[in-house]
Amino acid sequence: GQNIDQPTEMTATEGAIVQINCTYQTSGFNGLFWYQQHAGEAPTFLSYNVLDGLEEKGRFSSFLSRSKGYSYLLLKELQMKDSASYLCAVRGSDSNYQLIWGAGTKLIIKP
């Protein structure tokens, strides 16, 4: 079957760095997405990886290893507004390139 695993919840301190991991097992692979979702709001796009390596975008970076079925989202210089759920989603190669979603990691930032 197809599966995406990420931790349910993480806690970090304002100003620190946190790494949120995501492992996946899917039928084919056509890219991995990270979305941020604040409580009661819609997911918003953060990053996209399709090749191995690190993609950096400001305070956020995302890493992909296709051979390991593994990705992480790295958040630096954490701010209170970063408290949100972070969703990992993989685009497979069947079913019209449908996204397979993880359950999300709730990140709690403490002062």
Next chain:
Amino acid sequence: EPEVTQTPSHQVTQMGQEVILRCVPISNHLYFYWYRQILGQKVEFLVSFYNNEISEKSEIFDDQFSVERPDGSNFTLKIRSTKLEDSAMYFCAAQGTGVTGELFFGEGSRLTVL
């Protein structure tokens, strides 16, 4: 300007009633999706729409659900006879036309079935 606009933002209805949720995307998108998210749970795919036709639907999208594009721009998700377990956030999303093809989500419609 948001890529996708949804109405209503919140709807309360009685069990068994019909509900229509609306989505207005910017016209240059080709693929559209409806997702559901029950409070505290993961995003669940309902249906995808391409070229004015349903391209895929999940097992959740049973006979009580339907999706239409009545005027070539707006999308509607209709739930014919709502059940208590239909209470959720319903998101419409448009797929970007760039290389990544990321999804742009509307702000969602919160449906509460009493």
